[in-house]
Amino acid sequence: MPVIATASLTKRYPRVTALDELTVEVGSGVTGLVGANGAGKSTLLKILLGLIAPTAGSAIVLGHDVVTGGEAVRALVGYMPEHDCLPPDVSATEFVVHLGRMSGLPATAARERAADVLRHVGLDEARYRPMGGYSTGMKQRVKLAQALTHDPKLVLLDEPTNGLDPAGRDEMLTLVRRIGTEFGIPVLITSHLLGELEHVCDHIVVLDGGRLLRSESKAALTGETGVLAVEVRDLSGRDRLGAALERAGARARAEGPLVLVEISGEETYDIVRDTVAELGLGLVRVEPHRHRLEEVFSV
Amino acid sequence: MSDRTGVIHDIGYRHYDGPRLGRWAITQALMVSSLRHAYGIGRSGKSKVMPIFLLAVMVVPAAIVVGIENGLQFDKPPVEPVDYIYLLQPVIALYLASQAPQLFSRDLRYRSIVLYLARPPRRTDYALAKLTALVAAQMILICIPLVVLYAGALLAKYNFLQMSRQFVAGLAGALLLSILLAAIGGLIAAATPRRGFAVAAIIAVLIVSFTAATTTMAIVDEKGDMSSTAARYASLVSPFNLTEALQTWFLRNDRDGSWMPTTQQGLVFTAVYVLLVAACVWGVNARYAKVARG
Incomplete structure (x- = not known):
């Protein structure tokens, strides 16, 4: 069973069509969602999370319809937004524990999981300091940690390498690869840069103007x-x-x-x-x- | 048997298969953490100053009243619990202005709201949890001095039944006021990610509405006894006057310096109150719907 399956998914706004009859399947491993800005990547992620309703068509995530089962989907999915979303006056530990509880973890489990995932993303001593003083790389790690803290069955990463220097970019991509392989959690990662997805993805979906341009395994594409x-x-x-x-x-x-x-x-x-x-x-x-x-x- | 002590083993990624709580439990957890934040608990030391200071300002006069009435043995308490609330309404307004933005504007400003919306609770749950936390925070602020007054009145051996009735009336008044203020303050704070704007706007709305209400009353009420219908309806403009009149009517709590609305007036006051709260809650919810669409 595919992790994500959409059928003729369409999202129209008064002036633009953000998604146009998109039919695509995403399986396990790491899937790259590629497209220029405005190609419909973020709209697709928001629909998959059940945050906005599609105009037409359907999307099934982990066996739940996103329109009727948004709550069930959100309990099983981890989401890392593209933009900054961390309050500066709390520490990474506090924040990730709190968000773990917001995903339904009991208090003790939330604390253990937060410590675990912060270690996995490589945020050690700094995790007790207020996040206001973090570098972009550290902030991206916290954002990734909060997406993993409730042990999701799928993670959606919106441009996780945004704003990182080349070294940070490589580290983030290595981490993404580990999530998809070692952790065994399917990943959908968006980027407008094809080159950086080449090394970490098993499958690539290309969007252009809300339409599906291609969806193929990387082996087929770069065979x-x-x-x-x-x-x-x-x-x-x-x-x-x-x-x-x-x-x-x-x-x-x-x-x-x-x-x-x-x-x-x-x-x-x-x-x-x-x-x-x-x-x-x-x-x-x-x-x-x-x-x-x-x-x-x-x- | 291992002789390689002190080696940290990378145990790899561990999956979680313990219990996962439902929407209601999550909403409750959010409510509790928001209530703690409304008093600066779990936040920086600096953010505890304002709420704790205002709580002290609320309680100290009540303690003084209790001291005086016990020392001088008046025939009846110098101030009824309900009236105490309206005596200290500027303090309550300040508390609302300082803490509502903490609960509402903060997540918008740093955009952490997105991380909540991507989790199981619906945006309605989020909005209601925050509003409930704000109501509870104000209940704590208002009710602690009421408890002090009540305890002091019992200590001074006033009529137990009468004092209990007044105390309950005070609690009811506090609840009516907390709900309405939380709804108004929540709506204003949720409308802007800028904390300063929200603080100023809440103070402005409360001061302007109260001044408008009292000025209109003073002008329209020629005899000075609130017998004029127009003067009575002027109370509708200010949340403080509205809840005071509503509480008097609801509990038939006729006191010195208060006026009893007629049935018709009482119904109008109730309708306006319910509509105001409903409109504000709807507004907060609509605001988050817009945020979710992003």
């Missing part, structure tokens, strides 16, 4: 092309390798610093290994050459 990318130490090495591979009977061409070799079978790997060794080149990397998501969607 292996049957091409091996080889990089060696310097450019003259690249040319020598290319020529030697051609002589050995493999089809190869240079692209940037890489030599792209068409994989015709298991023996292609052996030819590459042997040729590099014969020429005595410094091997930097050998990897299957994938389409980047940007290429996939830029059409």
